[in-house]
Amino acid sequence: MAKIVVVGSISTDFVVETNVKPAQGETVFGEDFNTSFGGKGANQAVACAKLGAQTAMIGAVGNDSFGQALIDNLESYHIDTSAVKVKENTPSGSAIITLYNRDNSIIYVGGANNKVTRSDIDDQVNLIQSADMVIVQNETPVETVQRLIEQCTACEVPIILNPAPARLLETKWLDQVTYLTPNETEFAELFSGETMDAVLSRYTNKLIITLGDQGAMFHDGKNVVTVPSYKVSPDDIVDTTGAGDTFNGALAVALANEFDLADAIRFANLAGGLSIQHKGAQGGIPTLDQMKESEHYEATWHIE
Numbered sequence: 029m030a031k032i033v034v035v036g037s038i039s040t041d042f043v044v045e046t047n048v049k050p051a052q053g054e055t056v057f058g059e060d061f062n063t064s065f066g067g068k069g070a071n072q073a074v075a076c077a078k079l080g081a082q083t084a085m086i087g088a089v090g091n092d093s094f095g096q097a098l099i100d101n102l103e104s105y106h107i108d109t110s111a112v113k114v115k116e117n118t119p120s121g122s123a124i125i126t127l128y129n130r131d132n133s134i135i136y137v138g139g140a141n142n143k144v145t146r147s148d149i150d151d152q153v154n155l156i157q158s159a160d161m162v163i164v165q166n167e168t169p170v171e172t173v174q175r176l177i178e179q180c181t182a183c184e185v186p187i188i189l190n191p192a193p194a195r196l197l198e199t200k201w202l203d204q205v206t207y208l209t210p211n212e213t214e215f216a217e218l219f220s221g222e223t224m225d226a227v228l229s230r231y232t233n234k235l236i237i238t239l240g241d242q243g244a245m246f247h248d249g250k251n252v253v254t255v256p257s258y259k260v261s262p263d264d265i266v267d268t269t270g271a272g273d274t275f276n277g278a279l280a281v282a283l284a285n286e287f288d289l290a291d292a293i294r295f296a297n298l299a300g301g302l303s304i305q306h307k308g309a310q311g312g313i314p315t316l317d318q319m320k321e322s323e324h325y326e327a328t329w330h331i332e
């Protein structure tokens with residue numbers, strides 16, 4: 029079984045639906061309330077685990093009741109949480125989402141995710157060294173991400189940096205990561221003023237730009253290659269939240285199983301396309317068995 033270590037955020041989404049927006053100082057009645065598990069790191073870890081990888085998470089929660097629920101949720105997917113720390117006097121990561129007329133306003137509090145430190149990475153060198161693939165995003169502090177890139181380089185373990193949300197990093201860091209997976213908006217923020225073709229040809233077989241319903245692009249050393257997504261009829265699209273996280277987790281699983289890059293992107297496109305046909309970021313991620321039931325699953329795709 030491929031071993032994947034995911035470093036990143038773990039948080040709860042608190043979603044309130046209302047027909048009336050409260051004015052300053054006003055209380056209104058809401059229509060509905062629900063919570064769901066999120067955080068890009070946690071979503072990507074769940075994707076790896078559901079798609080058949082032995083998955084461990086490095087991150088942090090607060091010492092509140094939400095923290096324990098976040099850990100229990102990861103464990104329900106058989107994710108190793110021994111490297112998820114509980115930070116004292118800190119809230120767990122939370123997104124407070126108000127849905128008003130199908131439009132949402134979000135207040136995100138990083139909480140414990142902002143307290144994942146360089147030494148939390150150094151404490152887990154053995155875990156990192158044992159991995160076939162590491163993934164990280166940008167919802168933990170920049171110095172932590174940089175330390176992880178250094179450790180992966182030193183241990184010669186491949187690392188995917190999913191630069192979401194976009195945050196500028198010096199070229200030396202981008203040069204050290206094995207794969208870089210922005211969506212189009214993140215690409216534009218990271219490489220403002222440059223064309224996709226120019227940057228893709230600088231980072232051959234490394235930069236993978238996700239394009240929503242168009243799939244994803246990379247440069248194979250000779251040409252820019254667009255790997256098309258699998259068509260999903262608009263009637264079947266239920267919830268696109270987390271498509272990017274599913275794509276990244278699936279990409280990691282495929283690469284850790286030694287798929288070539290174009291194949292790995294096709295596998296990730298299929299997972300991303302299936303995920304949008306169900307509600308919920310984590311709930312919508314397909315399992316490996318659900319992938320295999322798809323008519324698009326390829327006979328040459330072997331996940332150990």
Ligand SMILES: Nc1ncnc2c1ncn2[C@@H]1O[C@H](COP(=O)(O)OP(=O)(O)OP(=O)(O)O)[C@@H](O)[C@H]1O
Pocket residue numbers: 211212238239240241242243244257258259260265268269270271272273275296297298300301304
């Ligand atoms: N409408 C769609 N039809 C088919 N596949 C899709 C669609 N939307 C997304 N995908 C799949 O999911 C991948 C990631 O989507 P996208 O580029 O929108 O990432 P994202 O903006 O990070 O997503 P999100 O923020 O919604 O999680 C795409 O490369 C594709 O494989």
